[in-house]
Amino acid sequence: MLLDVLNLTVCYDKAMLINDLSMGVDTGELVSLIGPNGAGKSTLLRAITGLVAWEKEITRRSAGRNVTLDGSITFAGERIDRIPAHEIVKRGLIHCPERRRPFREMTVLDNLHAGAYLLKEKAEMEENLDKVYQLFQPLKARSRQISGTLSGGEQQMLAIGRALMSRPKLLCIDEPSTGLAPIMRAEVFEKIGEIRGLGITVLLVEQEVSAVFKMASRNYVLSSGKIIAEGPGDRLLEDEVLRKTYLGL
Amino acid sequence: MNEEGWPGSHTEGDMIIDIIISSLINGSVYAILAIGFSLIFGVARIVNIAHTAFYMLASYWIYFGTQTLGINPILCMLVAIILVTLIGLISYKLFIDPIREHEGAVLIGTIALAMVFQEIMLISFGGDFLGVPSLVEGYMKIFGVKVAYQQLLTFGVVLLVLAAVWALLLKTRLGLAIRSTANDREVANLMGMNESRVALITMGISVGLAAFSGAVIVPLKIVNPFMWMGPLIMMMAVVVLGGLGSIKGSFVGAYILGFAESLVVFLIPMGAYLKGSVALSIMILVLLIRPEGLFGVAFEEER
Numbered sequence: 001m002l003l004d005v006l007n008l009t010v011c012y013d014k015a016m017l018i019n020d021l022s023m024g025v026d027t028g029e030l031v032s033l034i035g036p037n038g039a040g041k042s043t044l045l046r047a048i049t050g051l052v053a054w055e056k057e058i059t060r061r062s063a064g065r066n067v068t069l070d071g072s073i074t075f076a077g078e079r080i081d082r083i084p085a086h087e088i089v090k091r092g093l094i095h096c097p098e099r100r101r102p103f104r105e106m107t108v109l110d111n112l113h114a115g116a117y118l119l120k121e122k123a124e125m126e127e128n129l130d131k132v133y134q135l136f137q138p139l140k141a142r143s144r145q146i147s148g149t150l151s152g153g154e155q156q157m158l159a160i161g162r163a164l165m166s167r168p169k170l171l172c173i174d175e176p177s178t179g180l181a182p183i184m185r186a187e188v189f190e191k192i193g194e195i196r197g198l199g200i201t202v203l204l205v206e207q208e209v210s211a212v213f214k215m216a217s218r219n220y221v222l223s224s225g226k227i228i229a230e231g232p233g234d235r236l237l238e239d240e241v242l243r244k245t246y247l248g249l
Numbered sequence: 250m251n252e253e254g255w256p257g258s259h260t261e262g263d264m265i266i267d268i269i270i271s272s273l274i275n276g277s278v279y280a281i282l283a284i285g286f287s288l289i290f291g292v293a294r295i296v297n298i299a300h301t302a303f304y305m306l307a308s309y310w311i312y313f314g315t316q317t318l319g320i321n322p323i324l325c326m327l328v329a330i331i332l333v334t335l336i337g338l339i340s341y342k343l344f345i346d347p348i349r350e351h352e353g354a355v356l357i358g359t360i361a362l363a364m365v366f367q368e369i370m371l372i373s374f375g376g377d378f379l380g381v382p383s384l385v386e387g388y389m390k391i392f393g394v395k396v397a398y399q400q401l402l403t404f405g406v407v408l409l410v411l412a413a414v415w416a417l418l419l420k421t422r423l424g425l426a427i428r429s430t431a432n433d434r435e436v437a438n439l440m441g442m443n444e445s446r447v448a449l450i451t452m453g454i455s456v457g458l459a460a461f462s463g464a465v466i467v468p469l470k471i472v473n474p475f476m477w478m479g480p481l482i483m484m485m486a487v488v489v490l491g492g493l494g495s496i497k498g499s500f501v502g503a504y505i506l507g508f509a510e511s512l513v514v515f516l517i518p519m520g521a522y523l524k525g526s527v528a529l530s531i532m533i534l535v536l537l538i539r540p541e542g543l544f545g546v547a548f549e550e551e552r
Contacts, residue, residue, distance in 0.1 A: 049439060050438075051435060051438070051439070054435075054438060058350045059350070061347065061348070061349065061350045061351070062350030062351045064350070084443075085438045085439060086438045086439075086440075086441050086442055086443045086444065087441070089439065089440060089441040090441060094439065095439050097435070097436055097439065101433055101435075101436050103428070103429050103432035103433055103436070103437075104432060104433075105428070105432055106428055106429070106432060110425065110428070113425055114425055114426075114429045114437070114440050114442075115440055117422070117425065117426065117429075117440050117441050117442055118440075118441040162440070166440070166441070
């Protein structure tokens with residue numbers, strides 16, 4: 001397994017957002033996390049990429065919420081649950097966050113450069129930039145534009161492009177289609193398929209179940225911080241209760 | 250108190266030149282102060298009330314270094330910047346960093362820090378108004394008005410530093426990390442930027458800029474333990490006018506306020522006493538009419 005999550009539990013104060021959860025992603029897969037709002041999908045991604053641990057650290061200082069994280073997360077054979085968030089990207093694991101969150105006051109090009117922050121070689125960065133521009137051609141024409149002024153679809157492309165700039169082995173994308181027009185959603189899914197074609201493993205959190213089932217090799221269905229079902233889309237659809245209660249199909 | 254070194258012109262034309270020169274110099278110093286203040290606010294959400302106290306520390310060091318120890322003024326300036334930056338970083342590590350996530354506590358903590366510096370200066374140097382002679386003597390005439398070389402030198406050096414800050418922010422990898430962290434520190438973390446280290450470095454740059462402005466303006470100002478308060482109010486007004494967290498806003502706002510200040514000081518009798526009220530009036534007006542300032546962005550919930 002490229003990514004292995006074992007008995008993970010995440011609590012914010014008394015709320016248990018992730019409850020003794022185990023899951024994994026193999027190299028080359030496209031795995032999806034689906035489930036209702038508040039199931040813990042985003043929290044799981046945030047735990048994997050170190051943001052929960054970071055939040056734990058800063059809330060401890062502010063005497064605010066009490067965040068706890070138990071269990072283990074292993075990436076490419078190395079425990080990463082004790083590594084600070086900013087060092088995780090070095091290991092080839094990148095998180096494209098919910099609501100896109102480009103650096104709004106910076107240009108498209110600066111955003112992409114920020115994504116390649118840890119790359120030492122300038123040539124490597126230029127090469128990545130070419131690849132990203134090839135994948136997302138509209139970004140090239142807008143490279144000098146302030147990213148906050150882009151459309152939602154373009155911002156999503158920028159966010160994914162920024163994540164790709166670090167040359168990840170595993171790309172975690174959180175709800176890329178939310179808030180986009182149907183035609184843009186289709187395009188975003190198409191691009192995610194292309195990214196997988198480039199040999200990048202993808203862990204995708206999505207609400208759009210029908211589109212996800214067509215492309216994902218495996219799916220995890222989350223509810224109340226637990227995995228309640230796992231498998232390829234067609235098999236999950238066979239389960240009547242699951243389909244009606246959790247997938248809304 | 251009147252801190253203006255160069256009133257004393259008599260004709261109207263002379264006065265206009267005086268106003269322009271003093272507003273350019275004061276505006277530039279406010280710009281450097283406000284940019285430093287904005288930087289650390291943007292990156293770490295630290296409202297550093299002690300910012301101008303570091304400016305005061307640098308001024309005192311220049312006084313002490315050149316008058317008491319007799320060190321070469323240029324060398325003294327460099328030492329001032331290094332020394333005060335170090336003091337800034339140590340106080341950041343000891344007093345600000347541990348409470349950084351607690352915005353109210355940071356505000357109170359930095360006020361306390363400024364008071365501590367003020368009292369230390371009061372005990373060490375007394376409450377007297379001290380002066381530092383010009384680095385360069387003499388003057389030249391611009392449109393028939395005497396302009397001291399010291400004023401031109403100050404203005405030139407300040408412009409150079411502003412350009413250097415601009416280049417640092419826009420052209421370097423560190424600048425990219427600073428801007429990214431100011432935009433969204435969580436995502437900056439995800440991109441591999443060590444957010445707490447960026448905050449520390451930004452604090453260093455911020456205090457360094459305050460120290461620089463204190464060191465370079467000192468021949469034009471009067472050194473005393475309360476000299477941090479006037480610039481603090483001005484700087485706050487600049488930041489509110491320009492938009493909190495906006496570097497461009499700080500720059501533009503600084504010259505607008507520098508100009509407003511000079512107009513009041515030169516045109517209204519006893520105007521020097523009104524500097525603070527002008528700044529505060531502008532601040533209140535901006536907050537009423539356009540709270541995000543000239544170039545500010547409305548703050549979103551997440552960062």
